[in-house]
Amino acid sequence: MPLIDEITRLRDETLSSLDTIHNYYFHTKSAWRIVQQVVRKGNKFTIRNRATGSIVDETELSGLAQAYVTGLLASATFQHFVSVLERFVSDFLSLWLTEYPNSLSGKELKFKTVLDATDKNKIVATVVEKELLELAYQRISDWFLYLEKIAQLGCPISDQIERLTEIKASRDVLVHNNGIVNSVYVGKSMGRARFVDGDKLVLPEDYHRDSWELIKQVVKDVSNAAIKKLEK
Amino acid sequence: MIDVSTKNPVYVSTDGKAGPYIVVPVLQIEEVRTLLDANDVSYWVDEDAISLNGEPEITVINLGHGSEAATVQKILDSAS
Numbered sequence: 001m002p003l004i005d006e007i008t009r010l011r012d013e014t015l016s017s018l019d020t021i022h023n024y025y026f027h028t029k030s031a032w033r034i035v036q037q038v039v040r041k042g043n044k045f046t047i048r049n050r051a052t053g054s055i056v057d058e059t060e061l062s063g064l065a066q067a068y069v070t071g072l073l074a075s076a077t078f079q080h081f082v083s084v085l086e087r088f089v090s091d092f093l094s095l096w097l098t099e100y101p102n103s104l105s106g107k108e109l110k111f112k113t114v115l116d117a118t119d120k121n122k123i124v125a126t127v128v129e130k131e132l133l134e135l136a137y138q139r140i141s142d143w144f145l146y147l148e149k150i151a152q153l154g155c156p157i158s159d160q161i162e163r164l165t166e167i168k169a170s171r172d173v174l175v176h177n178n179g180i181v182n183s184v185y186v187g188k189s190m191g192r193a194r195f196v197d198g199d200k201l202v203l204p205e206d207y208h209r210d211s212w213e214l215i216k217q218v219v220k221d222v223s224n225a226a227i228k229k230l231e232k
Numbered sequence: 233m234i235d236v237s238t239k240n241p242v243y244v245s246t247d248g249k250a251g252p253y254i255v256v257p258v259l260q261i262e263e264v265r266t267l268l269d270a271n272d273v274s275y276w277v278d279e280d281a282i283s284l285n286g287e288p289e290i291t292v293i294n295l296g297h298g299s300e301a302a303t304v305q306k307i308l309d310s311a312s
Contacts, residue, residue, distance in 0.1 A: 030282055040255065059247055065248070066253055070296075
């Protein structure tokens with residue numbers, strides 16, 4: 001498939017994934033709000049989890065609903081947004097480097113790799129994969145510096161990169177530090193930190209939505225800039 | 233402050249451990265926001281508006297962990 005078609009497919013699939021996750025967030029939250037309303041209207045029930053043995057009544061579930069909505073649900077879907085972005089950047093770079101591998105011409109590889117490869121495409125794929133694996137451990141700002149170096153698309157702009165960097169740092173706090181802000185988060189956030197060391201990181205709905213919108217915008221900007229460049 | 237749908241006082245819910253919240257009719261969001269802003273109460277408002285059995289839409293104002301439910305309740309009550 002031509003690169004322009006591959007990038008179009010990647011863009012559309014990524015945007016669709018982001019919409020699916022946001023719909024899941026929104027509908028799940030609404031379902032919990034309906035539960036709270038049902039409880040407020042005086043309905044009684046108990047729920048027993050046969051696996052854990054826990055039993056909750058309507059009052060407890062209503063309180064848990066608030067924690068689920070503002071905590072676990074927001075956190076899980078936020079992390080999913082970031083995962084989709086990471087996957088998009090990785091896939092985009094893979095497509096671009098596979099089509100234009102000259103920037104990798106200085107890379108070294110074991111002669112065994114050449115011997116084992118069925119053709120040149122296999123060798124290129126191996127080098128691209130290795131390059132992206134190394135890049136994956138670098139900061140998100142480095143990913144976009146790399147993107148600009150190889151593709152010269154002029155996006156995302158620095159403001160977007162700084163915001164994405166804070167979003168990624170927030171994700172790392174949720175995944176690696178149980179949601180408690182540390183100095184690593186502050187250091188990674190490029191002056192955009194929303195909290196200080198020791199705070200509990202929270203995801204207000206406007207921030208959750210802004211993050212989703214920013215990631216969508218960056219996916220569109222990068223894809224469309226590449227498509228425009230390839231059309232020339 | 234009186235809930236225009238139920239005719240009962242608007243109250244701060246404190247069930248659970250996720251911080252207090254207020255369920256309000258969508259029609260009254262601006263009124264409550266104005267009150268909270270005037271008293272420097274931090275919050276965020278759900279984007280969803282839910283109508284159950286065709287009744288007026290409600291939404292939730294989340295006050296978060298740092299908020300004093302009793303203080304916010306007094307603010308709401310003072311607007312009655």
